[in-house]
Amino acid sequence: xxxxxxxxxxxxxxxxxxxxxxxxxxxxxxxxxxxxxxxxxxxxxxxxxxxxxxxxxxxxxxxxxxxxxxxxxxxxxxxxxxxxxxxxxxxxxxxxxxxxxxxxxxxxx
Numbered sequence: 001x002x003x004x005x006x007x008x009x010x011x012x013x014x015x016x017x018x019x020x021x022x023x024x025x026x027x028x029x030x031x032x033x034x035x036x037x038x039x040x041x042x043x044x045x046x047x048x049x050x051x052x053x054x055x056x057x058x059x060x061x062x063x064x065x066x067x068x069x070x071x072x073x074x075x076x077x078x079x080x081x082x083x084x085x086x087x088x089x090x091x092x093x094x095x096x097x098x099x100x101x102x103x104x105x106x107x108x109x
Contacts, residue, residue: 008049020046027103029063035088035096040073043102045082052077053109058084063099070100077106 009025019028028045035041050056054077060070067090074085082104088096 012045014043017042018044018046022046022048024049024106025104027101030100030102032098033065033096033100035068035070035086037068037088037090037093037095039088041070041086041088041096041100043084043086045084045104046080047082047106048080050077050080050082050106051108052079054106055109056082056104056106058102058104060086061101061103063101065096065098065100067094068096069094070096072102075104082106 008023010021010023011027012019012021014030056075056077058072058075068088069090071087071089073087076083
C-alpha cells in the first residue's frame with residue numbers, strides 16, 4: 001500500500017456524478033444514490049493525470065448503500081478525464097439507497 005501512496009493516490013467526493021481528482025490512483029465517494037434496477041450511474045472524474053491511451057481499472061463498493069447490486073460496466077479514459085459507468089444489476093426491483101465508493105487505477109500505456 002505504501003508504494004501506491006508514493007505514486008500519487010487520493011480521495012474525493014462526487015456531486016451530481018462529477019468529481020475532480022488529479023492522481024493515478026484514487027477513491028471517489030458518490031453522492032447518495034437511488035439508482036433503480038438495471039439503471040446506470042455515470043461518474044465523471046476530471047483528472048489531469050489521465051490520458052486517452054491509459055489502461056484503467058475500477059471497482060465499486062458500498063459506502064452507505066445497503067441495497068441493489070452495483071456493478072462496473074464501463075471504464076473510459078480520455079485526455080484529462082475518466083468516465084466510470086456503474087449499473088444496478090439487482091435481480092428484482094431493489095434500488096440503490098446510499099453512497100458508493102468507486103476506486104480506480106490508471107497506468108500509462
